[in-house]
Amino acid sequence: MPPTLLLAGASGALGRAIAAHLPTTALLRDQGPGPGPRWSTESGVIDGVPEPVAAVLCAAGAPLLSPAGLRSVEPSLRAHRQLADWIAARGRRPSVFISLSSARVFGEQGEALLDEDSPGGADPVARAWAEQEAAAAAVEAVGVRAVILRLGLVMHPGLGLLHRLGPALRHGLLGPWGGGRQWLPWVGLNDVLRVTELALHHEELRGVLHLVAPGQLRQGQWAAALREAAGHPRRPGLPLPAAALRRALAPADVDGLLLQSRRLRPTALLDLGYSFAQPELVAAVAPLLPRG
Numbered sequence: 001m002p003p004t005l006l007l008a009g010a011s012g013a014l015g016r017a018i019a020a021h022l023p024t025t026a027l028l029r030d031q032g033p034g035p036g037p038r039w040s041t042e043s044g045v046i047d048g049v050p051e052p053v054a055a056v057l058c059a060a061g062a063p064l065l066s067p068a069g070l071r072s073v074e075p076s077l078r079a080h081r082q083l084a085d086w087i088a089a090r091g092r093r094p095s096v097f098i099s100l101s102s103a104r105v106f107g108e109q110g111e112a113l114l115d116e117d118s119p120g121g122a123d124p125v126a127r128a129w130a131e132q133e134a135a136a137a138a139v140e141a142v143g144v145r146a147v148i149l150r151l152g153l154v155m156h157p158g159l160g161l162l163h164r165l166g167p168a169l170r171h172g173l174l175g176p177w178g179g180g181r182q183w184l185p186w187v188g189l190n191d192v193l194r195v196t197e198l199a200l201h202h203e204e205l206r207g208v209l210h211l212v213a214p215g216q217l218r219q220g221q222w223a224a225a226l227r228e229a230a231g232h233p234r235r236p237g238l239p240l241p242a243a244a245l246r247r248a249l250a251p252a253d254v255d256g257l258l259l260q261s262r263r264l265r266p267t268a269l270l271d272l273g274y275s276f277a278q279p280e281l282v283a284a285v286a287p288l289l290p291r292g
């Protein structure tokens with residue numbers, strides 16, 4: 001048997017992309033009896049996993065546009081706690097636990113430039129993301145390398161937000177939202193896949209890594225880049241006040257996703273010499289979009 005790369009959240013947008021890129025084994029949730037690994041998220045019991053397990057990847061969580069508040073983070077927090085406990089309780093442990101976290105661990109940060117060791121946010125959602133990161137990092141105590149990928153919005157048409165914004169994007173309507181000056185961390189899907197693969201094999205990748213493109217943008221610049229990518233470089237876009245955006249995307253956590261300002265720098269990856277495959281938003285997204 002080749003070693004198992006066990007993937008939680010395999011049916012999700014990022015889980016599917018990771019499974020298409022790497023030979024993973026899906027950890028199925030709340031299934032009845034039958035072959036294959038199973039996971040009861042009620043009890044935390046995991047069984048039927050083919051041995052040996054080389055790595056565990058957790059891409060499980062609430063949808064990106066899930067309702068605001070703690071409900072947006074509780075499923076991934078619980079999943080991380082259960083997986084970390086399962087790893088710790090095993091006789092033969094995997095060598096690495098890769099966890100998907102979020103820039104939302106910072107809450108609202110204004111203009112501050114945020115490295116991996118900058119303090120997290122104080123609001124309850126930011127604190128819950130920090131608890132998730134702590135749960136993932138706890139496997140280091142039992143000799144398992146933890147890699148915590150703090151993601152910005154993953155920019156790929158099949159993924160969450162861009163999918164939902166499809167019509168506005170196609171018609172060149174995306175504009176500054178809530179003033180548009182807030183920093184909006186983003187990352188290309190290719191970099192998510194490349195860094196996930198590197199994290200499997202390279203001991204020097206450990207702890208929290210900011211997985212955001214190095215050229216960070218304010219939301220208004222992000223919208224302009226997306227208009228350009230969709231073939232509408234001269235359209236001004238439609239400015240939306242925060243209240244209108246909240247109504248348009250209700251009940252999603254619009255403040256947490258799009259209105260709070262977080263200027264993340266991928267310091268650890270740059271220090272390791274990582275070269276981003278998709279450093280620029282227009283070039284990352286344009287080949288994937290139908291032209292307007």
Ligand SMILES: NC(=O)c1ccc[n+]([C@@H]2O[C@H](COP(=O)([O-])OP(=O)(O)OC[C@H]3O[C@@H](n4cnc5c(N)ncnc54)[C@H](OP(=O)(O)O)[C@@H]3O)[C@@H](O)[C@H]2O)c1
Pocket residue numbers: 008009010011012013014015027028029041059060061062063064075076079100101102103151152153154155159160
């Ligand atoms: N997409 C982004 O831009 C982005 C950015 C930053 C952070 N993240 C984080 O990365 C993770 C994956 O994102 P995604 O966009 O792939 O999300 P997604 O499409 O919503 O997929 C998440 C997957 O998690 C599993 N899941 C759902 N509810 C669960 C529950 N209550 N307990 C355990 N597992 C549950 C499901 O997979 P199964 O049915 O196969 O179990 C689901 O398909 C999430 O935690 C998200 O917050 C994503």
